[in-house]
Every structure is written in C-alpha cells, then in structure tokens.
Amino acid sequence: MKDNKLLEFKNLVTEFHTEGNTIKAVNDISFCLNKGETIGIVGESGSGKSVTSLSAMRLIPNPPGIISGGEIIFHERTGRSIDLLKISEEEMRKFRGNDIAMIFQEPMTSLNPVFTCGDQVMEAIMLHQKLNKSKAEILTLELFEKVQLPDPKRIFSTYPHQISGGQKQRVMIAMAMSCQPSVLIADEPTTALDVTVQKTILELMQQLQAQNDMGIMFITHDLGVIAELADKVVVMYKGKIVEQGSVLEIFKNPKHPYTKGLLACRPPLDIRYKFLPTVSDFMNIDKDGEILDNGISVEDFTKNLAITKKERTENLEILFSKKPVLEIKNLKTWFPIKGGFFGKVSSHVKAVNDVSFDVYPGETLGLVGESGCGKTTIGRSIIRLEEATSGNIIYKGKDVCSMNADELRVFRKEVQIIFQDPYSSLNPRMTIGNAIMEPMQVHGILEDDIKRKLKVEELLLKVNLDPLHFNRYPHEFSGGQRQRIGIARALAVNPKFIICDESVSALDVSVQAQVLNLLNELKKEFELTYIFISHDLSVVKYMSDRMVVMQQGEIEEMGDADQIYNNPETEYTRKLIEAIPEGKIEDIEKHHKKKLSIK
Amino acid sequence: MILYISKKIIYSFFVLLGTITLIFFLFNVLPGDPARMMLDKHEDSNQLELIKQKYGFDKPIYLQYFLYLNDVSPFSLHHNNDNSFTSLSSGKYQFYHLFNLSDYKIVFKIPYLRESFVRTNVSVFSILIETFKNTFILAITSISIALILGLFLGIISALYKDSFLDQFILFNSVLGMSLPSFFASILVAWFFGFLLHDYTGLNMTGSLYEVDDFGQGSYIQIKNLILPAFTLGIRPLSVIIQLCRNSLLEVLSLDFVRTAKAKGLGDMKVIFKHALTNSLNPVVTAVSGWFASMLAGAVFVEYIFAWNGIGKEIVDGLNKMDLPIVMGSVLMISIVFIIINILVDLIYVWLDPRIRLN
Numbered sequence: 001m002k003d004n005k006l007l008e009f010k011n012l013v014t015e016f017h018t019e020g021n022t023i024k025a026v027n028d029i030s031f032c033l034n035k036g037e038t039i040g041i042v043g044e045s046g047s048g049k050s051v052t053s054l055s056a057m058r059l060i061p062n063p064p065g066i067i068s069g070g071e072i073i074f075h076e077r078t079g080r081s082i083d084l085l086k087i088s089e090e091e092m093r094k095f096r097g098n099d100i101a102m103i104f105q106e107p108m109t110s111l112n113p114v115f116t117c118g119d120q121v122m123e124a125i126m127l128h129q130k131l132n133k134s135k136a137e138i139l140t141l142e143l144f145e146k147v148q149l150p151d152p153k154r155i156f157s158t159y160p161h162q163i164s165g166g167q168k169q170r171v172m173i174a175m176a177m178s179c180q181p182s183v184l185i186a187d188e189p190t191t192a193l194d195v196t197v198q199k200t201i202l203e204l205m206q207q208l209q210a211q212n213d214m215g216i217m218f219i220t221h222d223l224g225v226i227a228e229l230a231d232k233v234v235v236m237y238k239g240k241i242v243e244q245g246s247v248l249e250i251f252k253n254p255k256h257p258y259t260k261g262l263l264a265c266r267p268p269l270d271i272r273y274k275f276l277p278t279v280s281d282f283m284n285i286d287k288d289g290e291i292l293d294n295g296i297s298v299e300d301f302t303k304n305l306a307i308t309k310k311e312r313t314e315n316l317e318i319l320f321s322k323k324p325v326l327e328i329k330n331l332k333t334w335f336p337i338k339g340g341f342f343g344k345v346s347s348h349v350k351a352v353n354d355v356s357f358d359v360y361p362g363e364t365l366g367l368v369g370e371s372g373c374g375k376t377t378i379g380r381s382i383i384r385l386e387e388a389t390s391g392n393i394i395y396k397g398k399d400v401c402s403m404n405a406d407e408l409r410v411f412r413k414e415v416q417i418i419f420q421d422p423y424s425s426l427n428p429r430m431t432i433g434n435a436i437m438e439p440m441q442v443h444g445i446l447e448d449d450i451k452r453k454l455k456v457e458e459l460l461l462k463v464n465l466d467p468l469h470f471n472r473y474p475h476e477f478s479g480g481q482r483q484r485i486g487i488a489r490a491l492a493v494n495p496k497f498i499i500c501d502e503s504v505s506a507l508d509v510s511v512q513a514q515v516l517n518l519l520n521e522l523k524k525e526f527e528l529t530y531i532f533i534s535h536d537l538s539v540v541k542y543m544s545d546r547m548v549v550m551q552q553g554e555i556e557e558m559g560d561a562d563q564i565y566n567n568p569e570t571e572y573t574r575k576l577i578e579a580i581p582e583g584k585i586e587d588i589e590k591h592h593k594k595k596l597s598i599k
Numbered sequence: 600m601i602l603y604i605s606k607k608i609i610y611s612f613f614v615l616l617g618t619i620t621l622i623f624f625l626f627n628v629l630p631g632d633p634a635r636m637m638l639d640k641h642e643d644s645n646q647l648e649l650i651k652q653k654y655g656f657d658k659p660i661y662l663q664y665f666l667y668l669n670d671v672s673p674f675s676l677h678h679n680n681d682n683s684f685t686s687l688s689s690g691k692y693q694f695y696h697l698f699n700l701s702d703y704k705i706v707f708k709i710p711y712l713r714e715s716f717v718r719t720n721v722s723v724f725s726i727l728i729e730t731f732k733n734t735f736i737l738a739i740t741s742i743s744i745a746l747i748l749g750l751f752l753g754i755i756s757a758l759y760k761d762s763f764l765d766q767f768i769l770f771n772s773v774l775g776m777s778l779p780s781f782f783a784s785i786l787v788a789w790f791f792g793f794l795l796h797d798y799t800g801l802n803m804t805g806s807l808y809e810v811d812d813f814g815q816g817s818y819i820q821i822k823n824l825i826l827p828a829f830t831l832g833i834r835p836l837s838v839i840i841q842l843c844r845n846s847l848l849e850v851l852s853l854d855f856v857r858t859a860k861a862k863g864l865g866d867m868k869v870i871f872k873h874a875l876t877n878s879l880n881p882v883v884t885a886v887s888g889w890f891a892s893m894l895a896g897a898v899f900v901e902y903i904f905a906w907n908g909i910g911k912e913i914v915d916g917l918n919k920m921d922l923p924i925v926m927g928s929v930l931m932i933s934i935v936f937i938i939i940n941i942l943v944d945l946i947y948v949w950l951d952p953r954i955r956l957n
Contacts (some may be wrong), residue, residue, distance in 0.1 A: 059860055061852075096863035104861075109854040113953055114876050124862040159952040175862065 005075050006215040007033040007056065007100075007183050012070035014048075014055050017063065025051040027239035028070070031232075033183065038209065038216040040226030040247070042262065043236035044508040045479065049219045052236070053185045056217075057102055058084065058092050074099065077182060098128040101176035105188035107168035111160040117171045118156035121178055128179045143174040147204060165371070166197035170204070177208055184209075185217045190225065194370040194535055195579040202229055202581075221508040223262050227251060227583035228591045235259045242291070247588055257283035257293045264298045265513035267542035269565065269582060272312065273305040275520060276513040276542070316545060316560075324358035325497065325529055326382070331355045331391035333374075333381045351377040353553040354391075359497075364523070364530040366544030366561060368537050368576070374553040375533045376420075379499045382531070383415055384408065395497075413443045416490035420502035422482035426474040433470030436460075436489045443493050459488040463518060480511035487518065491526070499531045504539060516543060537576050541565050549573045600948075604941065611937040618933045619671060619926075623664055626922050632656075633716055636920050654716075655684055670711040671930070676703045691722070712927035717919045723927040726912065731894075731931060733807050734901070734908035738893035740824055741832035746886055749836045753843025753882075754870070760848060768840060775837035780830065781899035787830045788903060801826055804905035827904040831897050835889040842885055846878035853877075879950055887943040894939075895932040 014026040026048040033039050041049045054060050055067055072084045074095065084092065104110040112120060118140055125136040137156075144152035147170040160168055169189060176184055186205065190198035206229065209216055218226055226233065226247070233250045235243040235258065243256040254260045261279030281301060284292045332355075334348035352374045359365050367375040380386040382393055384400060393400040395411060403411060419425040426435055436456045437449070446452045457467035463484040474482055483503060490498055500519065504512040516539070523530060532543045540547055540561070547561040549572070557564055557573050568574040634650045651657045655666055666684055669675045677685045677692075679702050687694060687704060694708035712723035756768045792803030805823035850856065851874050859873040896910020905911075909928055916924035947954050 057861055059857060093863045093865060096861055098863055102861045104854060104858060106854055110858045112855040112859065112873050112877065114951055115873075123864070127863060161953045172858070175858075 004034045005032055006035050006037075007075070007217075008071070008073040009052070009056075010071040010073065012052070012055060012072060013068050014051050014060060014065060015068045016065050024239050025065070026055060029236070029239075029241045030070075031234050031241065031244055033215045033217060035182070035215055036209065036213045037232065038218055038226075038230045040223075040230035040233045041217060041219045041236060042221065042223055042226065042233060044221055044510050046238075047236040048239040049236050050187055053102065053187050053217060053219055056084065056183075056185060057096055057100060058089075059096075074183075094128075097124050097176075097181075098179045099181055100183045100185065101179070101181040102185045102187065103169070103172050103176050103189045105191055107165050107172055107189075107192065108160075110172055111168055113160055116157050116159055117163070117168075121171065121175045124175055124178045139178070140174070143178055144171075146208070147171075147174045147177070148200075149174070165193055166201065169193060169197075169201055173201070173204065173208070177212075180212055181214065182212075183215045183217065185219070187219045188221070189218075191220070191222075195537065195581075196370065196575055198225070198581075199579040205229070221510075222266070222581075223251075223509075224266055224581040224583035227588050228581060231595075235262070237291070248585070248592070251583065251585055251588055254298070257291060260298050262510060263583075264302065265510050266583070267513075267516070267538050269538055269541060269580070272307040272542070272562075273302065274307055275305070275517045277301050277305070278513045278517065279510045312562075319360050319363050319545060322361050325361045325396060326359040327392070327394040328358070328378075328382070329356050329392040329394070331378065331381060331393060332389045333377050333386055334389040348389075350553045352381060352388075355550075355553075355555055356391075357548055357555070357558060359529060359531060361529050362527060363546065364532050364544045366540035366547040367531060367533040367550060368535065368540040368547060369550035369556075370535060370576075372552075373550040375535075375550050376501055377553075378550075379417060379501045379531060379533050382499060383412060383417055385417075409443070413445075413493045414495055415497040415499070416493065416495040417499040417501060418483075418486050418490050418503045421506055422479050422486055423506070425486060426482060428474055431471045431473055432477070432485045433460075435474075436485065436492050439489060439493045445493055456488075456492070459491055462491070462522070463488045464514075478511075480507055480515060483507060483511075483515055484518065487515075487522070491522065494526075495528070497529045497531075499533065501533045502535065503532075505534060505536065512539070519543070537565075538580050538582075549576070603944075607937075607941050607944075611941075614937065615930070615933055619668065619930060620664070622926050622929050623667055624660075626926060627660060627663070629920075633920055633922060637716055654713075658684075667713075670713060673710055674705065674707055676700070677706060678703055712930070713923040715921055715924055717921045717924075723923045726924065727909065727927050727931055730907055730909045730912045733906060734894060734896060734910065736807060737824065737827055737831065737897070737901070737906060737908060738890060740828040741830075742835060742886060742890045742893065744828060745832040745835040745839055745889070746882075748832075749839025750843055750882070752836075753840045754847060754875070756840060756844040757847040757851070758870070765844075769844075772837035772840040775833045776841075778833060779899075780834065780897065781903065783833055784827070784830050784900050784903040787826055791826055804903075806905060806907040808907075823904075823906075827897075827900050827906050830904075831893060831900045835886065838885050838889070839882055842881045843878065846881050847874055850874045850878040876950065880947065883943060883946055883950065887939055887946075891936050891939045894935045896928075 009032070010030050011028050012026055012030070013024060013028055016023045016025050029052065031039065041052065043049045051060065051065070056072055058067070060067060067085055070085070073081055074084050075081050076099070084095065111117065118137070121140045121143060122133070122136040125131055125139050126133065131139070141152045141156060144155055149155045149167060149170050155163060155167065155171070160171070163171070172189075184205075190201050193201065202225070205216065208214065218230060220226055223233075230247050233245065233247050234241055235250070235256065237258045243250065243254070243259045250259060251263065254263055258279060261277070261282040264277040264282070265279060267276060277298070282294065282296055282298075284294050286292055331352055332350070333352040334350050336345040337347045337349060338345055355374075355378060357365070367378060369375050377386055381388045382400065388401055395415065398407065400411060426432070430438075433453065433456050436459060437452050440446060440452045440455070441449075446455060453470070457470060460467045460469065465481060465484055465488070474485070477485065486503070503519075504515050507515060519530070520543070522528060530543070532540060534540045544561045546559060547564050548555055549557040549564065549570075551572050557568065557570050564573060565577060568577055634647055634654065634656055637650060638646055655663055658666070669685060675685070677687045680686060681688050687706065691714075692706070692708050692711055694706040697705045697707055699705070709724070712727070715721050715723055715726060718726070752768050752772075756765045759765050788803045791799050792801050796802075801822055805820055807820060807823060808817040809820045809823070851870075856869060856874055859869045864873075894909075896908060896913055898910035898914055900906065901908040901911040902914065909931070913925060913928045915921070916928065
C-alpha cells in the first residue's frame with residue numbers, strides 16, 4: 001500500500017494577507033492521493049478547495065497569498081519523494097504541466113484567445129518533451145483524437161472562440177494529458193457545462209485515468225457529480241477538512257453536520273419537499289465559529305417534508321381552473337445575420353421558433369434546456385427586452401407586442417425579471433439600498449424617498465438580509481446575498497409575475513437551496529406567478545408545476561413536471577434526465593463494481 | 600476582408616466629399632478678398648479683373664464649388680475650348696486622356712489642388728508633398744520612440760507593480776502627460792539646444808533639409824530630427840506607459856495566464872507570448888490616434904523648432920489667407936486619417952482573431 005502513494009498533503013496552511021488581515025484560506029489540512037485513485041474535494045465557495053489545488057501547483061498569487069506551513073510530498077515514478085514546497089521555482093516548473101497537470105473551471109476563459117487550440121497544446125509538449133514542431137503536432141492530433149474531439153485537424157487550427165464550451169474543455173484536458181501526468185487536478189471542470197456535456201467529460205476523464213493509472217483530484221461544490229467518479233471524498237468547510245472517507249461511507253453515513261447538509265440540500269428528483277433542507281438545519285455554530293452537531297439526521301429531518309400526490313393534484317386542479325395570466329402564441333424571435341456589401345440580412349438565427357404555451361396565475365412554469373436552446377430569449381422577449389419577430393404575447397388579455405409606452409410601463413411594473421449573474425447584474429457603484437429603490441422611483445411607487453427607504457428595509461428583511469446594509473455596495477456581499485438583493489429589487493415594485501432567468505445557476509448547491517426556499521416562500525406570501533428558467537433539470541423539476549423542455553428554439557416536450565420526469569416522451573428529454581448525476585447509493589455501488597472489474 | 604476594405608474605401612469617398620464641401624464653403628464665407636490681398640498695394644481694377652478670372656473668383660459660388668470638385672477629382676471633365684477654366688491646354692494638369700463626351704474630354708489625372716495664392720505659380724500639390732514628407736519623418740520617429748520606450752517601461756512598471764520603480768515611472772508619465780507641447784518644446788529646445796549646446800551639438804531650430812551656407816543647395820540634417828521627435832513623443836510615451844501597464848496587469852490576472860503557468864512555462868514566455876499579445880489593443884488604439892494627429896501636423900512643435908512640416912504650413916497658410924494650401928492640407932489630412940483607420944482595423948484583426956471585420 002505504501003508504494004501506492006502519489007501526492008501527500010501534510011498540515012498544509014495557506015494564508016492570504018490583506019491590509020492588516022490574515023485569512024487562513026487553507027488551515028492545517030492533511031490527506032493523501034494514491035495512484036489510480038480519484039479524490040473528490042467538496043465544499044462551498046470560499047471553503048479553500050481551489051486554494052488547496054493551486055497550492056499543490058504552487059500557483060497561489062503572491063502577494064497576497066503565501067503557503068506558510070506544511071508539506072506537499074510528491075512521489076515520483078522513479079520512487080523518489082520530493083516536498084514540492086521546498087524546491088526552487090525553476091524546478092517546480094518542470095513538474096507543472098508535466099507530472100502534475102490541471103484543468104480549470106471556466107473553459108471559456110482558460111484558453112488564450114489569440115492562439116489556436118493546437119498551438120496551445122503543442123506548447124506544453126514542446127516544452128516538457130523537448131520535441132520539434134512537427135512531432136509535437138502529430139502528438140497533439142493524437143491527443144485530440146483521444147479526447148474525442150470531432151475532426152482533430154480542424155480543431156487544431158481553430159481559435160478557442162470558434163468551438164463550443166465542451167470542446168474547449170476537451171482541448172484543456174488534451175493539454176493537461178499531453179505529458180502523461182501522474183496527477184491531474186480538476187478544479188470544477190464541468191460546472192460551467194450542460195449536464196449532457198458534463199456526463200461525456202466525466203466519462204472521458206475516467207477512461208483516461210484507467211489508461212494512465214493517474215491520480216485525480218476532483219474539486220466541486222456538488223456532491224452528486226463526484227458520487228459516480230470518486231473513490232474518496234474530502235469535505236472542506238472554511239479552510240478545514242471536516243470529514244473524509246470513502247464515497248460510500250460518506251453517502252451512506254455522513255457524520256459531520258455540514259456533510260449532512262450538503263447531501264440533503266440538493267433538490268430531490270423522486271419526491272417533492274415542502275421546502276429544501278439547508279446546511280444550517282443540521283448544525284449550530286457557537287460563538288467561536290466552531291460547528292456543533294444539533295443531532296438531527298437527514299432521515300429525521302426529511303421524514304415529514306414530502307408533499308403527497310393527493311395534495312399536489314388538488315393544488316394543480318385549483319391552479320388550472322383559472323384563466324391563464326399569460327398566453328404565448330406562436331412566438332418567434334429571430335436574430336438577423338447581416339452579410340454582403342450593403343449589410344443585407346442574409347439569414348436568421350432562430351433563437352425562438354414558433355413557441356406557444358400558457359401560464360396560469362399562481363403557477364410556476366419551468367423552462368429547461370441546454371445552453372443555446374432559446375429559453376433565455378423567451379424570457380427576454382416576454383418583457384420586450386428583445387423584440388419578438390412574430391407571434392403574440394398576451395398578458396391579462398392585452399398583447400404585449402402592441403402596447404404603447406404607458407401600457408408598457410404598467411406591464412413592466414407587474415412583470416419583473418431576476419437575472420442569472422448576481423455578480424454583474426448589480427451596478428458596482430450603487431449602494432444596494434439605492435439599487436432596490438431605483439425601480440420604485442421609476443415607477444412612482446410611494447410618495448417620497450423616506451417612505452421608499454422604509455419599504456426597502458422591509459424588503460431586505462424579507463429576503464433575510466440585514467436592513468442596516470442599506471448603504472453597502474454589492475462587492476461586500478457574497479453571491480447568494482447578491483442574488484437576494486436581485487430578488488428584493490424585483491419585489492420592490494410589487495410585481496405579480498416574476499421571470500427567474502437562471503437565478504440560482506451561479507450559486508453553490510448549499511446556497512441554491514436557501515434561495516429556492518426563499519423564492520417559494522415569497523411566492524406564497526405575495527401570490528406570485530413564476531416562469532423559472534434553468535439548464536438544471538433537477539432544480540426546474542423541484543420548482544415547477546409544469547415544465548417545458550426546449551431544444552434549438554422549439555418546444556420538445558411540455559406537461560406536468562413529475563410526469564415528464566417519470567415518463568419522458570422524447571429521446572432528448574430522456575437524455576437530459578439520464579445525464580443528471582443523482583448521487584444515489586445504488587449508482588455509487590454499481591460504479592465501484594465497474595471500476596474494480598476494469599482493474 | 601476584401602469586401603470590408605472596399606466598403607471602407609467607398610465610405611471614405613463620401614467622407615472626403617463631405618470634407619471638401621465643408622471646407623470650401625467655410626473658407627468662402629470668410630471675410631477678406633484673396634484677389635485684393637494678392638495684389639496688395641498695387642491694386643488696379645484691370646489687374647483685379649485678371650486675377651479674379653485666373654482663380655475663377657468671378658464665377659458664382661456654386662460654379663466655383665463644382666470647378667473645385669472637378670479639379671480635385673481624379674476623374675474629371677474638361678472643356679475643349681482653350682479659354683475655358685478647365686482647359687487641359689493650360690499645362691496645370693498631369694492627366695491621361697480617357698475619352699470624349701460632346702465638347703468635353705474625360706480624363707484621369709493626379710488631383711489638382713490649384714496653386715498657392717501667395718507663392719505664385721507654385722502648385723499646392725508639390726508644397727504639400729514636400730512638407731508632408733518632413734512631417735511624416737518626424738511623426739514616425741517620435742511615435743517609434745514612444746512605442747518602444749513606452750512598451751518597455753509599461754511592462755517593467757506592471758511587473759514591479761507598487762515598487763519604487765513603478766511609482767517613479769508612473770510619476771514621470773503623469774508629469775509627461777500634463778506637459779503641454781508648446782511648453783515642452785521651448786523647454787527642450789532651450790535646455791538641449793542652447794544651454795547644453797556645447798555638449799549635445801544640437802541646434803535649437805532647424806528642419807530636415809537645410810540650405811548650406813553658400814546657398815548652393817540643400818543637404819540633409821538628421822541631427823535636427825532628434826529634439827523635435829523627442830519632444831513630440833513625450834505625451835504619447837506617457838500615455839502608452841500607463842495603458843500598457845494597466846492593460847497588462849488586467850490580462851495577467853486572467854484565467855488563461857494561469858493556464859499558461861500551469862503548463863510550466865517560464866515567466867518570460869508567459870508575459871511576452873501570452874499576456875502581452877492580449878493587452879496590446881488599447882495601445883494600438885492610442886498609438887494610431889496619436890500618429891494620425893501627428894501627421895496632421897504638430898503645429899507647436901514644428902513652429903518652435905522651425906521644422907518645415909505640414910502643421911507649420913497650415914498656420915502660415917491661414918495667416919496669409921492662402922486658401923488653396925489650407926484646403927489642400929485639410930484634404931490630405933483627412934486622407935491620412937482614413938488610411939490609418941483602415942490600417943488599425945487590420946492590425947486589430949491580426950492581433951485578435953476574435954474580431955471580425957464587419
């Protein structure tokens with residue numbers, strides 16, 4: 001067993017120094033990665049999982065970061081063991097990309113936009129294997145073949161922006177694999193990708209691992225993703241490892257309250273809960289910031305949470321007996337492609353192509369599909385941020401497309417949108433209080449700013465934020481908090497109808513559960529109607545009464561959310577559902593048997 | 600690409616037409632009668648009449664406008680009558696005869712910018728070619744100094760961010776940016792050309808070609824280029840340093856730089872190959888703008904150093920109401936701007952494959 005060790009972390013401490021403050025991003029962690037093994041490192045953003053991986057590469061930006069203690073011991077194939085923290089920068093460079101390779105989260109920005117994909121992979125090969133250009137090119141093409149890129153020759157000479165996100169991640173994997181590393185560090189490699197693409201990338205990584213007997217450190221915030229991939233799991237919270245063990249152990253019998261919370265807060269696919277359990281339901285934090293177990297097990301907590309079938313059918317009957325509040329008839333939103341000498345429109349991108357559906361008052365309608373399927377364009381067309389090419393959008397009997405300026409203003413007060421990215425949809429130079437107040441001023445709600453400010457404070461309380469934060473700026477808040485600010489801003493004008501456009505996609509699963517619960521509470525309290533847009537079928541299924549599955553601008557399937565999940569009618573929907581990593585114990589066991597049989 | 604360039608060229612034709620129209624009417628509503636100014640004290644009615652006829656001042660203004668357009672255009676109509684204003688026999692045009700159209704000849708010619716009012720019988724075209732050459736040499740020298748030095752200092756400044764060196768470079772670049780060129784010229788000329796003349800051997804003033812002491816012809820004086828080029832380069836240098844520094848710092852924090860480091864590349868390669876190529880866009884924008892405006896004449900610098908360039912020529916022309924010179928210069932400058940704009944667009948595409956010309 002001893003010769004199997006590959007990368008050992010011993011009491012690693014990585015600190016960040018900011019103006020008089022020292023933050024221990026990684027605080028005294030120890031674990032070991034063996035040959036041919038996959039370790040999943042799980043935790044929410046800020047838990048130190050990325051810092052751990054960057055420490056292993058010695059790529060911590062300095063200043064402000066510094067590795068202040070511990071050892072990272074790398075066992076070479078030759079049997080030699082080296083502490084990576086003790087060698088010089090120049091020696092370290094020989095390991096980077098050669099023995100230890102890394103794949104990053106954002107395939108969109110991790111490749112240099114001005115060099116071709118082939119060039120960037122060749123660069124690593126030429127550097128470490130000291131090969132000439134033509135040999136490196138042959139090797140690169142072989143690698144592209146290996147990572148199953150279509151038409152490797154073409155990809156070789158394309159620039160990153162010309163290929164899809166999944167393909168870019170394959171190029172990144174090819175680059176990481178180029179020198180047959182013994183350790184592969186994957187930092188959320190599939191978070192930015194669609195589920196179906198995620199599935200293929202994960203399969204590819206497993207294949208490559210089996211071929212090279214490589215050790216993989218897989219970093220993610222979602223336990224489901226690593227369930228079928230990892231052998232061991234390391235759970236991190238605030239820079240510390242709170243629990244580690246084999247996957248089966250962790251999933252069957254989580255000991256630490258935080259792990260319990262992480263496991264429980266993912267929207268379940270087979271049952272419906274009244275609300276989602278969150279991490280804080282399982283733990284108490286004492287005044288020193290230590291986590292204490294409150295003794296509640298996941299089973300106990302979720303026992304009485306489920307909504308029965310009967311309750312649901314009764315609810316739906318009441319819902320659908322009313323007249324629809326929004327009717328969309330044959331909506332087409334096409335974007336012109338201009339070409340030719342006089343900029344004539346030569347063709348169209350049919351983002352939304354002949355889509356019809358109704359939304360009933362009090363309903364949550366889910367719109368689901370992969371990136372580029374047109375779900376966001378529908379949302380934007382409804383509130384006329386994008387002009388529809390043809391078709392009707394009828395809200396309370398009036399066609400939105402033919403509304404005049406006054407009618408449109410009233411309409412926009414009633415229909416609000418919550419955007420995807422909580423980081424960029426708030427103006428960084430505006431205090432959050434003013435940001436929430438602005439739509440009230442625009443729509444002339446309440447007489448003066450004093451009253452409006454009171455209302456804003458009330459709204460902040462409603463979305464579980466401190467009203468005293470009125471004068472703070474967006475950068476002082478976390479992603480989840482910012483999304484709450486976005487929700488408060490939408491609520492400020494007393495809307496009746498809210499479009500949630502990927503509103504939780506940028507958030508960690510643990511935060512996602514809180515925001516989803518908040519959305520459902522607010523819906524009840526203010527009698528809202530939602531259109532819930534997301535690429536994540538499990539979230540959409542949990543949230544919505546009915547679900548619309550979209551593909552390439554058209555509706556693939558529409559109907560009761562549970563029914564679609566249980567009996568998908570089309571091939572595409574089935575594929576989407578199958579690709580969701582559920583993290584069920586049976587699946588993990590199956591995966592383990594498969595892996596053992598390969599060995 | 601070719602479609603884009605041809606589109607641009609056709610658009611620029613309209614830009615030029617607009618420019619010509621604007622300057623023509625602008626200068627024709629200016630007070631003062633050029634014919635009288637030319638005659639000065641020797642005015643008599645006969646001569647006045649002759650001059651007016653020669654320059655076409657006797658014709659109504661719209662006709663003058665079309666005649667000017669006809670002269671400037673590379674394709675033009677010319678009446679067969681020898682006494683006509685557009686007659687080809689006057690010897691003022693360099694043309695290639697294409698075909699006849701009733702009483703008119705259609706020709707292809709070098710645009711005729713008329714003659715200077717002040718320097719009689721000297722064509723504006725030849726004056727502009729001469730002065731533009733001087734300005735071009737001055738501009739290209741100073742922009743090269745600014746670019747090379749600016750990139751170098753900018754990179755150093757970014758790499759040693761917040762160090763003493765960085766602060767020192769930044770302080771000086773702010774100083775350089777806030778120094779008006781007329782003041783900088785005087786300062787530089789006085790300090791290097793006068794106080795330190797014994798050591799530098801440079802003159803306070805002088806153009807690229809100087810007439811020798813015996814008046815026997817001109818000879819080239821490269822050393823006269825040094826001071827004006829340096830002075831002219833101070834402000835773009837300062838701007839380039841700051842742009843290069845800021846944009847490099849921004850790019851260095853991007854994900855693909857981390858990828859490059861994770862590959863095991865050395866610092867030099869990461870900075871020069873991966874980061875710098877991505878941070879050049881703002882620098883290109885600034886350099887092209889500065890270069891174009893330098894070509895349009897660095898009036899103060901040329902004036903103070905007595906550099907015989909286009910900026911000096913325009914000011915002289917305005918002083919003496921030498922309208923053909925002024926109009927010709929403006930036209931020339933517009934063409935320079937258009938060419939530089941097209942070139943810059945091409946450089947963008949070359950630097951960044953994501954940019955599509957459209």
